[in-house]
Amino acid sequence: MTTPRRKVIIDCDxxxxxxxxxxxxxxxxxxxxxxxxxxxxxxxxxQRNTRYVTEVTGYTHVPVFAGYDRPMLExxxxxxxxxxxxxxxxxxxxxxxxxxxxxxxxxxMIETYMAHDDITLITLGPLTNVAHALLREPRxxxxxxEILCMGGSATFGNAxxxxxxxxxxxxxxxxxxxxxGIPIRMVGLNLTREQxxxxxxxxxxxxxxxxxxxxxxxxxGHVLARSGGTGSFCDACAVMWLVEPAVITKSLKxxxxxxxxxxxxxxxxxxxxxxxxxxxxxxxxxRQWQSEPSLPGKAxxxxxxxxxxxxxxxxxxxxxxxRYSET
Numbered sequence: 001m002t003t004p005r006r007k008v009i010i011d012c013d014x015x016x017x018x019x020x021x022x023x024x025x026x027x028x029x030x031x032x033x034x035x036x037x038x039x040x041x042x043x044x045x046x047q048r049n050t051r052y053v054t055e056v057t058g059y060t061h062v063p064v065f066a067g068y069d070r071p072m073l074e075x076x077x078x079x080x081x082x083x084x085x086x087x088x089x090x091x092x093x094x095x096x097x098x099x100x101x102x103x104x105x106x107x108x109m110i111e112t113y114m115a116h117d118d119i120t121l122i123t124l125g126p127l128t129n130v131a132h133a134l135l136r137e138p139r140x141x142x143x144x145x146e147i148l149c150m151g152g153s154a155t156f157g158n159a160x161x162x163x164x165x166x167x168x169x170x171x172x173x174x175x176x177x178x179x180x181g182i183p184i185r186m187v188g189l190n191l192t193r194e195q196x197x198x199x200x201x202x203x204x205x206x207x208x209x210x211x212x213x214x215x216x217x218x219x220x221g222h223v224l225a226r227s228g229g230t231g232s233f234c235d236a237c238a239v240m241w242l243v244e245p246a247v248i249t250k251s252l253k254x255x256x257x258x259x260x261x262x263x264x265x266x267x268x269x270x271x272x273x274x275x276x277x278x279x280x281x282x283x284x285x286x287r288q289w290q291s292e293p294s295l296p297g298k299a300x301x302x303x304x305x306x307x308x309x310x311x312x313x314x315x316x317x318x319x320x321x322x323r324y325s326e327t
Contacts, residue, residue: 011130029242040080065101106136188269208318208324208325219233
């Protein structure tokens with residue numbers, strides 16, 4: 001008997017790594033709908049890029065909605081310096097034939113979750129849309145069974161020394177979501193740094209004869225050219241936790257809160273790792289579970305990914321790309 005594929009809604013700001021995450025999700029999960037938000041680039045580009053990816057992959061039946069184009073309290077500070085002016089690196093995205101849905105993404109999110117409580121929410125960008133949905137319909141906190149969030153970090157940041165980009169872009173939204181009571185699995189910068197885009201991975205994608213693999217190879221080339229071999233597909237790391245859980249080899253249950261007022265720490269995901277303090281000076285965070293916290297603190301509210309199997313990541317990615325050649 002075939003196992004039913006997990007139902008998901010994806011909320012994303014489609015740039016280079018979101019595109020690869022969508023490639024993985026569309027083939028391996030049941031994507032009910034996709035909402036878009038301003039983040040890596042502006043909303044006009046993120047919704048267009050998302051529709052483009054559904055066309056390249058052949059999943060044009062999946063509806064795409066536009067959400068909010070800016071954070072709750074501040075102007076958008078995008079990451080076009082990372083993803084390129086259009087968001088997909090060297091790929092010049094034409095206006096897709098697939099239309100954008102007329103409903104607002106937050107309306108879609110509220111209506112869908114009020115009717116269904118078995119759809120995981122994947123968030124790959126700033127949490128603006130999700131926070132607005134929770135404020136407008138507080139009952140959603142009891143309807144969304146789980147959020148898989150690419151954002152934050154258990155260690156240091158990239159937008160600032162303390163804060164990762166997705167959370168830093170809209171800390172108020174992130175705070176609302178993290179304090180909602182919805183079960184959250186967080187894949188932060190600390191985890192995604194364990195995945196590396198390599199020339200070998202690009203060559204393997206180039207060797208696969210279909211349009212999806214060719215697109216992914218170009219995205220690999222963009223990351224390699226920009227990072228010099230230290231770049232990662234952050235959002236793809238996150239969705240792997242659902243696509244193939246074995247890719248995430250360690251996780252810890254921690255209390256996580258979002259800093260919104262600190263002069264130097266705004267947007268930081270403050271992870272209480274004290275119960276997992278390493279015994280050796282060279283180990284900051286011990287990966288072993290502990291039954292009782294060794295220090296007082298609030299109860300864990302987030303499961304935080306800590307380690308990734310790079311070889312397994314590549315295996316699942318390349319297998320997925322080959323399956324796009326199937327008729």
